[in-house]
Amino acid sequence: MTTECKPLAPVDIPETAMRAHCRRVSVAAVELAKRLGWSMDRQRTVHELSERHHEGRSPLNVKTVGRLLTEVWGYESQDESTTTTEAQREEVSLIELCCFFVQRWEFIPYELMTFPEIVNELRGMATEGFFDKRLVEGLAVVPSVKLTDVKQAVSRLPVFPAIALRAMKLAQNMNASGFHLEEIIGADAVLAGEILQVANSPLYSPAMPIRSIRQAVILMGMPESCRVITAAAFRPMFQSPLVRPLWNHSLEVARLAEALARTTDKVDAEEAFLAGLMHDIGRLALWKLHSKLSVQYAALLEQGCEPMFAETVLCGFDHTQSGREVAAHWRLPQNLAQAVEFHHQPERTDSLLARVLYLAEHCSGSNEDLPSLSRLTAALELTGLEEAHLRMLPGDHAPANW
Ligand SMILES: [Fe+2]
Numbered sequence: 001m002t003t004e005c006k007p008l009a010p011v012d013i014p015e016t017a018m019r020a021h022c023r024r025v026s027v028a029a030v031e032l033a034k035r036l037g038w039s040m041d042r043q044r045t046v047h048e049l050s051e052r053h054h055e056g057r058s059p060l061n062v063k064t065v066g067r068l069l070t071e072v073w074g075y076e077s078q079d080e081s082t083t084t085t086e087a088q089r090e091e092v093s094l095i096e097l098c099c100f101f102v103q104r105w106e107f108i109p110y111e112l113m114t115f116p117e118i119v120n121e122l123r124g125m126a127t128e129g130f131f132d133k134r135l136v137e138g139l140a141v142v143p144s145v146k147l148t149d150v151k152q153a154v155s156r157l158p159v160f161p162a163i164a165l166r167a168m169k170l171a172q173n174m175n176a177s178g179f180h181l182e183e184i185i186g187a188d189a190v191l192a193g194e195i196l197q198v199a200n201s202p203l204y205s206p207a208m209p210i211r212s213i214r215q216a217v218i219l220m221g222m223p224e225s226c227r228v229i230t231a232a233a234f235r236p237m238f239q240s241p242l243v244r245p246l247w248n249h250s251l252e253v254a255r256l257a258e259a260l261a262r263t264t265d266k267v268d269a270e271e272a273f274l275a276g277l278m279h280d281i282g283r284l285a286l287w288k289l290h291s292k293l294s295v296q297y298a299a300l301l302e303q304g305c306e307p308m309f310a311e312t313v314l315c316g317f318d319h320t321q322s323g324r325e326v327a328a329h330w331r332l333p334q335n336l337a338q339a340v341e342f343h344h345q346p347e348r349t350d351s352l353l354a355r356v357l358y359l360a361e362h363c364s365g366s367n368e369d370l371p372s373l374s375r376l377t378a379a380l381e382l383t384g385l386e387e388a389h390l391r392m393l394p395g396d397h398a399p400a401n402w
């Protein structure tokens, strides 16, 4: 008896995934064209070609190029050899290079690769004649930003609010009371005002106005009072309208991380809350770099580009690396620093807190990075959580008046 081999059915790549890939290629290609000093017209051509380079789900080959030649450059003939100019061939080469670069970036969840490692691989391929060396060097050299710039920007950040760490330690102490919290807040009328404001808010609706920290703590409970103080200590860093959404996101992730930590019981809930508040502090540092970068960064995010990819293209590093610089500057305890640094790549560390942050980031729906089933599964397994736990998380993660 012979068994007939059926041909494999074509793999159905979701249109949205393909569109997102083409958008990333377009972002990288236009950025590279700018660095090479190409005219606005050529940047526009590169953008249009990139957006359509897998149209019909075809690979970028001679046939696709021929079709694009007709549609984008207006050529009648489909014969590439007789119609392309040097400039057009260069544009196609640039898109091929960016398509390959993006694919390598998209593969990072399955392979421990960094931007410099990808660039080195591209250099090797350029030596073998696969890519134009000049184009690869254009991609490799990020003209305006270096990690040393981040270090300088970080030094302009306020000193780490040590009060946040003390409040969190207090929250872990079963015997702590409102008296201890009063001691910590000391003469800081702003922080004292914050806790009174929350205690008197509609969320708690006290029968009588709350006038002292001790009364507030009795009403809200010690852990919640400490969280309010911790959040209040961090909030001034996120005052400008540009970074306000980042503050709301940080609060949401803090609440989610805390809830996950309580469920798993393997991670301290108060520490998870603090780590959640700080997890994207590297993004704050990037916003604090010069305004030209902030404008470019904001434009790429507006185009729907994932922050992790936009950061890699513009800086050659992402907010986890700038987060590491902030953590070092603040001399954060190692467990917090590791969680901040690896919250998008928890497979690079043993830290369970990093995995809780990864899950909280995922549940917040912030789409800062590509989704990764392998990371999600590993994070769930190691923290002892299940997908059902993620679905049961509260929808409203922070009181509106925080
Ligand atoms: Fe985040």
Ligand SMILES: [Fe+2]
Binding pocket: 279, 280, 319, 343, 344, 361, 368
């Ligand atoms: Fe993040």
